Amino acid sequence: MSVRSFFRLILPPRQKRSRALLRWKQIKSLATAVLCGAGTVVCAQGDPVGEPLSAIDWLSRSVETAPLFEPPAVGNATTPNVTVTPLDRPSKDPIGLLPSEVTGLPRDIWSGTAEAVLVDLVRAERVDTLPALQDFLKVLMLAEADPPLDAGGEGALFLARVDKLLDLGALEPAQSLIEQADPDTGPLFRRWFDVALLTGTEDNACDAMRDTPSIAPTFSARIFCLARNGDWSAAALTLNTHRVLGDITPQEEALLSRFLDPELYEGEPPLAAPARVSPLTFRMHAAIGEPLITANLPLAFSHADLQSTAAWKSQLEATERLARHGAVSENVLLQNYTARTPAASGGIWDRAAAMQRFDMAMTARDPADVARTLPDAWAAMRQARAEIQFAKLYGAALQELPLSGDPAVIAFEVGLLSPDYEAVANAAQEADAGFDPFLIGIAQGTPQNLPANSRQTQAIQDAFDSTPPPADLQSKVDDGKLGEALLRALALFEAGSEGDLRSVSDALKLLRSVGLEDVARRAALQLMILDRAT
Structure with missing residues (x-):
């Protein structure tokens, strides 16, 4: 299905749209005359003057600065500094999807630390790190947890x-978290609206916006939702009103006009790509048949290319990009790799072909074919940085096949990257396979009993000895600041993997000391096997 065909499915017939646009054009000249005749400053030079509401931007950068309500009509008036704190609104910080019995973390992980410190640490955490982290x-x-000290x-x-x-590209968990919290504030609703646009569930957000118009993230969002709800006349009138008032930029007007009736602009040159893409502009560009490339956009936009309407190559590229951050399951990865027969060669097509050959060999459980196709498939997954999804798919099954030489070594490493890493290590030790x-030793939690032959192995070995974590991290734990200590440990590990190997030891020590042995072992194994230092 083409983008234009999809667009026509979600919009009313052209006749209804055209009547709305005709009415808009008629109102446009009248509204302009009335408002400009009244001496409105926005009409002085024919262009909007002043700063309109910020468009929805990705994440919190503009969300935090965008006003929720319309700016005052008078531009030179001063207002007192007033801070309003709703006394009857409980903090949303305790809300989570994973209870303590699932995470293994106490509910007070945040309660001993100041909120501003935790916010800064969370924002600073890197997402391009080892899959275990x-x-x-x-x-x-x-995690469900009590609010910070001064929340x-x-x-x-x-x-x-x-x-x-x-x-991290985790749209579905983020959406569930927001919905559990009830998006009843401007900043939270904006995030909900963003996610809904990228997951194709914007109807729910538009319904909420219809019931509470003041919570609309921007005027563009309000117009978009009026159209989605079928009120084309109101959408056209709102567009023109806020154009005249200077609340909508010429670029926004051009995009919204085409969105309301793309057929009026058939044959005209495509719009220039916006300097800053929001989920709303991204969605409307796709709706008018001028989709934007997601490769240079934030990770979460790649979810849009997983839809069946996207080209297979786009689906594959999006799948690999999301897989690098654990934002797509191993089943989606395999499904997209094996969806069709590659019609070209090189790059992503070679990876898809390698995966298809290997998957067929694994389905047949033919050791010879597996041994022949495994090296290419593993090389493809290392190139795509989708090794963990590959290990989840095949790690256990590979241990059941009689392999030798390089394929056996690969199967062993794949097994160590799977959830069954300790069982794989125990079996390899019992078989004395020479791995x-x-x-x-790492998989069994006892690398300190073995000789270290590099700085990296020495750092990992130090983490598994009996010495405690560094005093600064341990003091955080002792003072009831476990969450802060864990966030700092994650940042330490990332710094250590780039060269400061002492930091790797310190981070692993902290994880192990608070009972996160599985996280520590998987991180150490991935540091050794995946070679992500560069």
Whole structure:
């Protein structure tokens, strides 16, 4: 289905749209004359004057500065500094999707630390890190926990947690978290609206906006939702009114006009891509048949290319990009790799072909074919940085096949990257297969009993000895600041993987000391096997 065909499915017939646009054009000249005749400053030079409401931008950068309500009509008046704190609004910080019995973390992980400190730490956490640390960061962001020491009703930590999930491309968990909290504030509704646009569930957000118009993120969003709700006359009138008032830029007007009736602009040159893409502009560009490329946009936009209407190559590229951050499941990865037969060669087509050959061999459980196709498939997954999804798909099954030589070594490493890493290590040790004993030691939690032959192995070995974590991290734990200590440990590990290997030791020590042995072992194994230091 083409984009234009899809667009026609979600819009009323052309006749209804054209009547709305005709009425808009008639109102446009009248409204302009009335408003300009009244001496409105926005009409002085024919262009909007002043700063309109900010467009929805990705994550919190413009969300935090965009006013929720319309700016005052008088531009030179001064207003007193007034701070309003709703006394009856409980903090949203305790809300999460994962209870303590699932995460293994106490509910007081945040309660001993000031909210501003936690917000800064969450925002600073890198998302391009080892999969084990990505997974644990998501757990922290989704955990049910008591609010910070000085939490206010605004839920600043909650918003930072949502934003970090969006940074990681975890749209569905972020959406569920927002909905559980009830998006009843401007900043939270804006995030909900953003996610809804990228997941194709904007009707619910538009219904909420219809019931509470003042919560609309921008005037463009209000017009978009009026059209989605079928009120084309109101959408056209609103567009023209706010154009005249200077609340909508010429670029926004051009895009909204085409969105309301793209057929009126058939044959005209496409619009220039906006300097800053929001989910709303992204969605409207796709609706008018001028889709934007997602490769240079924030990770979460890649979800749009997973839809069946996208070209297969776009689906594959989006899948690989999301897989690098653990934002797509192994089943989606395999499904997209095996959806069709590659019609070209090189790059992503070669990776898809390698995966298809290997998957067929694994389905047939033919050891010879598996041994022949495994090296190419593994090389493809390393190139795509989708090794963990590959390990989840095939790690256990590979251990059941009689392989030798390089394919056996690959199967062993794939098994160590799977959830069954310890069982794989135990079996390899019992079989005395000659695999790397240090990797086996990490998987078993005893690398300190083996010789270290590099700075990296020495750093990992130091983390598993009996010495405590560094005093600054341990003091955080002792003072009831476990969440802060964990966030600092994640940042330490990332710094250590880039060269400061002492930091790797310190971070792993902290994780192990608070009972996160599985996270520590998986991170150490991935540091050794994935070679992500560069």
